[in-house]
Amino acid sequence: MSELHYTREHEWLRLEDDGLLTVGITPYAAQALGDVVYVQLPGPGRYAHGAEVAVVESVKAAGNVLMPLDGEVVEVNAALDGRPGLLNEDALGEGWCFRIRADDAGPWASLLDAAAYARMLQGLGA
Numbered sequence: 001m002s003e004l005h006y007t008r009e010h011e012w013l014r015l016e017d018d019g020l021l022t023v024g025i026t027p028y029a030a031q032a033l034g035d036v037v038y039v040q041l042p043g044p045g046r047y048a049h050g051a052e053v054a055v056v057e058s059v060k061a062a063g064n065v066l067m068p069l070d071g072e073v074v075e076v077n078a079a080l081d082g083r084p085g086l087l088n089e090d091a092l093g094e095g096w097c098f099r100i101r102a103d104d105a106g107p108w109a110s111l112l113d114a115a116a117y118a119r120m121l122q123g124l125g126a
Contacts, residue, residue, distance in 0.1 A: 005111035
C-alpha cells in the first residue's frame with residue numbers, strides 16, 4: 001500500500017495493491033463534524049470529479065463527501081451502516097467510505113501529500 005493523499009475538502013485517498021483507491025474523510029473532518037450518527041454512502045456507478053457522492057451526518061452538522069477523481073465507485077464500506085461512529089474512531093482505517101476505480105491516474109499527482117495537507121491544516125489554525 002502506498003501513502004495517503006488528501007483533497008482540500010478533507011478527504012483522504014490510498015492507492016491499494018489492486019489499483020483501486022480507497023476514500024475516506026480525514027480525522028480533521030471527523031472531529032469538526034462531531035459524533036457521526038449516519039452515513040449515506042454512494043451507489044455503485046460512475047461519478048465525475050467533485051460530485052457529491054456521500055453524506056455524513058453528526059449530532060451537530062452534516063457534510064458531503066465529494067468524488068475526488070473521475071471514476072467508478074466499486075465498493076462501499078457496509079460496516080458504516082451499523083457503526084457510523086467508525087468515522088470518528090478510526091477515520092484512516094476501518095472508517096473508510098468507498099473504493100473507486102479512477103478513469104485516469106494523472107490527477108493523483110494534483111492531490112496533497114501528507115506534508116502539504118499538514119501545512120494546509122496549519123493555515124486553518126488546526
